[in-house]
Amino acid sequence: MTDLIRICQAASAAKYELAKLNVTKKNEVLLDTANRLMQHADEIIEANGLDMERAKAKNMPEGLQDRLRLDRDRIAGIAEGLRQLAMLEDPIGDVVEMKKRPNGLLIGKRIVPVGVIGVIYEARPNVTADVFALCFKTGNAVVCKGGSDAMNSNQAIVSVIKESLRENHITEDAIGLIADGSRETTREFMKMNQYLDLLIPRGGAGLIRSVVENATVPVIETGTGNCHIYVDEDADFEMALDIVENAKTQRIGVCNAAESLLVHRAVAETFLPMLEERLKKHQVELRGDQDAVSIFKGAVLATEEDWGKEYLDYKMSVKIVDSLEEAISHINKYNTGHSEAIITNNYQHAEVFLNDVDAACVYVNASTRFTDGFEFGFGAEIGISTQKLHARGPMGLMALTSYKYVIYGNGQIRK
DSSP: OOOHHEEEEEEHHHHHHHHHHOHHHHHHHHHHHHHHHHHHHHHHHHHHHHHHHHHHTTOOOOHHHHHHHHHHHHHHHHHHHHHHHHSSSOTOOEEEEEEOOTSSSEEEEEEEEEEOOEEEOSSSSSSHOOOOOHHHHHTTTEEEEEGGGGGHHHHHHHHHHHHHHHTTTTTTGGGGEOOOOOOHHHHHHHHHTOOSSSSEESSOOHHHHHHHHOOOSSBBOOOOOOOOEEEOOOOHHHHHHHHHHHHHHSSSTTTTTEEEEEEEEHHHHHHHHHHHHHHHHTHHHHEEEEEHHHHHSSOOOOOHHHHTOOOSSSEEEEEESSSHHHHHHHHHHHHOEEEEEEEEHHHHHHHHHHOOOOSSSSSSSSOGGOOSSSTTSSOSEEEEEEEEOOOOOOOOOOGGGEEEEEOOSSOOOOO
């Protein structure tokens, strides 16, 4: 028996025990795990250091190194996410939509765990703790297939989680970690529908496309973010500058970073030089259409590929548009269904943008960087769904549940 099959089998067996845990016990484990992550922070950082050394030796792009890096503050953030999850209401067991039929039957939906959730992700070790916490709170087992670039970090985090499970007399098979980083094992994992109930990929476009095309396990597509900001003719310039700078440069290697900017022609000649000056300190490379390039001092001409590109880098495409409708049409053509924003003081324009843009998260006068489970009050997220079935946007607790119908009768028979 391969390690992959053994881990998946163990998770499948564990899901029945996890589904029966009461909320008090689940919260105790989450709080204990948060404390242990901080107690073992030095060990986790040391393991992460090995991954960072290898990443630098391989000339991993700066944005991806940022995703990989752990320090005490980031571990504290992970721990705080677990504590927040412990404080949130547990949806498991709730009965909703109870209705009485004319024949006297009471029919309702009871919220239940999905079962076993597999997660395939790249060099983001924080995901390991996040997905465990979300799955555990909702009574699911999880099998993690982290990227080989973060394997030392992932193993250190899983070791702490298993220690907490063991000390709290919960099966350690609540979380499994596949250490084999080969493509063959990854492809085999995608077909473990005998044991997995759901598969969630988190990573770049290539990973997500591979999972969607090859998996036999049901998949929720997440991640890729070609996020736009549209600066309307009625925008507050200082607000727009602050938001664009934050969305583009606060963290470049994340899926909710802004990659593309649209500016109304009526304000382009005034706004774009101000933007270029603001982004100069970050050395952002601007790639514009012909009209935008003629206004900027140092931009290069954008190609067709640029309009749909998730850079994860200090680069941004810029296009001048003649109307709100043109901006929306461009966004709906090139976006990835993630996060889009409009900067405007015009209420009607804001409402049209909110209604007509097809994306999981649509903002008025705020940075796209807020598309995040922690920022949305979910404690953490297992991913940001860019599809519409069955979850969309940051996936918190409810996104990791299903339901079953429960029917109460008093002797009814069908005639």
